Amino acid sequence: MLASQIEVRKLSTLLDQPASSLADLTAYPPEALRQLRHLCEEKCFASDRGRFHRWAQWSSLVPPPLMAVLARRAGPLLTARVATEMPSHRGAAIARRLPAPFLAKVCQHLDPQRSRELIRELPPTLLVDTALTLIDDGAFMLLGRVADALEDDATRAVMDAVVEDGNLLRIALFMESRTRLDHLVRLLPRERLAQAVLLATDPDNDLMLEVIALLGNLGYELKHQLGDLVANQPATVLARIIQVAEQHQLWPDLVPVIAELSPATQQRLLELPVLRQQPEILGHIITAADRHGLWSRLLPLVGMMDPGLLQEVGNQAAMLDRAAIERAMEAALTTEQWHALVRVAQYLPAQRQQDIAEIIDAYGKVDPALRQRLVTLAKENGLQALFA
Template sequence: MSEHLVAVAETTKLARILGLTDPTELDFLVDLPPAAIREFRERVTDRLFDRDTKRLKGVAAGAKLVPVAISAKVAERAFGPVLCAAVASAVDPGKAIDIAKSLPASFLAEIAVQLDPRRTAAIISAVPPRMVVDAARELLAVGDHITMGRFVHVVPEPALRAAAPVMSDVDLLRIAFLLEDKSAIDNVLHIVSDRVPGVIRAAAEQSMWAEGIDLLDSIAPHNRAWIGNITASLGPDVLDALVQAVYELDAWTTLLPITSAMSHDSLRLFAERPAVHAEPVLAAVMDTALDGGHWLNLLPLAAHLPDAQLAFIAARVAAKPDERLGELVREADTAGLWDALIPLALAMTDDNRRRMAALPVMQDPDVLRAVITSTTEHDLWAQALPLVDALPDAVKPVLASTIGDLTRDQLLAAVLTASRSDNIHTLVDIALAQDQAGRARVLELIDGMDDVEEFLAALTTETPDVVWHALIEVRAEIPAGLLGLLAGRARELDRDDDAERLEPVGATAE
């Protein structure tokens, strides 16, 4: 997508050099590499400027001998803008500026059209801000954004700041699209930071999303969050128009890095848009994420999608072969994105989640610790427990040791969440797989819970036998009060044999 837009900008500038009024006459070139088009344009420029080098140097030398006022008159009435532009690079910059000060703004603008910034950067950088403003106003009056875009990278910041007010938001967008040096875009955005919302809104209102998306593609990574958050703040109409344009232009490689940098609230606003939920849009997003190297940029967005759309993405991920699925998990782990991957795993079918849990990468102790750490930090126990439940028994000791490292508050949060879900057996099973000290810590914590009744209520007729067997196995370590409560709960569930084994010594069954 970016290559295509850059090629369009290059053909637009090439058309100017070739004297074509309609840049679309060069549309047959837009599938070529932009660098090749630019190289051709620069060669054409060189041929035009170099064909009379000796003669032009002679003219420039003569300018040194003639008073400025006379040189200005000769330049305007005898040379004309084309010859002036050709001679400019051979004239001393100071002398050139003095002559320019005596020329009308309209003529300076005509000269600027013909100048080659590679040859005249020293002159352009020395032009006073007032003259830049006057020339910019003349160029904008005739809709010449090409010339302005070609010189932005050599115009000093004070001059750019002075010229910015004469440019409309649409002008800024078009100039940014035609920048000769795209690395200048971040400096321009810094200068007109208060105008950025208007520029993005102009892209939506004027159907100029090709230019807007090119701008998004050109900014440095450190500006992505800023631009993304501004875009999200402009309302649903702008977001919907952006999504539709990105889909039509197949520009997800540009937008996904922006969305992944957004704040939590901005990304939520984006993910809530119905335009994002359309299946063709999600399919295009997934193609870019899984096959275009943007998997890590997708994950933050996926975590904010509604259940149905998250399930769609989960199915596409799970459709990958084991080796590729393992690579995706490893990449997410390395990037520290378990907080986004865990909800995705929860959205998988039970079979696919078990398949993911059985991958070699999920046997890595460091990965398992990262899962528990992220689950704790982001309070994802409700989502993580189904994934943990799908893990093979061989990894339980690692999980048990990791749970043993949790603080009391973290462990309490895990127990409470598990108590309110269908996965209490998972946490109990792992917690009791700890060493004796770890088990004692968990059992004492449960015994002292204000919500211990909630924990007991989570033990139901659906609770696997293995949980009751594990409790019976460590009955000697369970505080007497909790042991009595467990025995009572077992009787309520008609598990009389288990209740008898759990009954505290000396207690009498009711």
């Protein structure tokens, strides 16, 4: 999942290790990786905390202007560790007297959990200057953490100051809170948000991962609006999105987004030639749906497929075992997507069809009326021999 890849990148930055050395961790759920990162952060910032706390107490006797001078002499790391132990209003009073380039370096060493109030007490003009410095340094991961802590006025000021829309997407990629991300996107003027998304679909920009992450993390309404905006681009752009998702195996992130698009947009995606030219993509989508509990999202899309695409789906689904078939049928049971499942069943190998028939018979022991309805539906789709 993209969320797991992002968590590994955050963890690699925290541990000052190449992301490639932690690549195996992407197999774990993002929630587990986030907990691991928070534990590592706590361990790192707990080191010598007592000593930094005593220094912060001592510094309370020193006027803020003089502390600002001492901070620049002490350097960004020591300043960050002591600032975290100060009352937020005291740290903000000192920070106001420090230049933005120095504060940008201090931000790289702040405890992200314990410095939120300090960040919120900084004036918007200083936050803007610091943010622009961090952008120049390419510190988008850090900016994502900082963005979680900003008040709305400061957020608007930073957004207005960031000229390149693509940088907003790069920052959004690393935000921690989905709720906060949704709120910040709502603060952004619609025309600018649309421009940012359109910019990302340009082949000359390497922003497709950011767009997929943004779509996956937004609430339903915004996901629907932006998803349709992206999907209404030329077919070449849509094919590129599919290829990026395939290259990075982002189907657990993209399938839920596609499931919430308008039916007309969904149909347009299903008609893309790349799905027929590279049928293994369908196999990877099916595997992702089974591994990540997305059958209920995938089955409605299957129900919209033409016979040619259903044949390809059947060919790829032939590799599923009985347990996967049971999970798909359970999703069909809970979401009433039997029509889609039975339609594709006619393209499955005989063994998988037999599995479906046996599972339907098992349902009949609990709900005979359901079995009769499913048998009728199966026979209408060319599966008469299974219930002779």
